[in-house]
Amino acid sequence: MEDSIDRHIAHWSRELADLDPDVEGAITRMQTLVALLRRRREAALKARRLKGWEYDILWRLRSTGPPYQATPTWLAQALGAHPATLTSRLDRMEEAGHLTRAHDPSDRRRLLVALTDQGHAAWEGAIGDQAAAEHELLAPLTDNERAQLAGLLRKVVTAAETDGPPLMPPVERP
CATH class of the missing domain: 1.10.10.10 (Winged helix-like DNA-binding domain superfamily/Winged helix DNA-binding domain)
Incomplete structure (x- = not known):
């Protein structure tokens, strides 16, 4: 089953010989899904004024x-x-x-x-x-x-947090 990201990867694979399709696919899909969720959140907030x-x-x-x-x-x-x-x-x-x-x-x-x-x-x-x-x-x-x-x-987030602060700061009581 092909999605729009597969077409994106096919295009850029012709332009960039060293493009890793798995990395490009995972990152682009995550970015695209986050953008979709952001748009849905904004629409839901707008509907609730x-x-x-x-x-x-x-x-x-x-x-x-x-x-x-x-x-x-x-x-x-x-x-x-x-x-x-x-x-x-x-x-x-x-x-x-x-x-x-x-x-x-x-x-x-x-x-x-x-x-x-x-x-x-x-x-x-x-x-x-x-x-x-x-x-x-x-x-x-x-x-x-x-x-x-x-x-x-979780595995990716754990690795990203190894050398820095938590990506999701803890909820602290005032």
């Missing part, structure tokens, strides 16, 4: 575990955002009803950002859309093939 940065803030807050709250400083660091940018974004999300900001009862100098029920619902809907798109993408594979694919990709 969420921007990518809004989803990222909801995701970070949800990742903290109950009671799903964090300081703005922690959020800015976790998201790699400038504090002023984050403040503006939190203003908009608070107006939309996705989160609240309140002083920490144990230290009134600290501000805490917390998910609202609406914020939880928005995140759960968006993550549900993503899960559906991911399951749809891998539907042609059997359970064993999905496990094999996950194992092979």
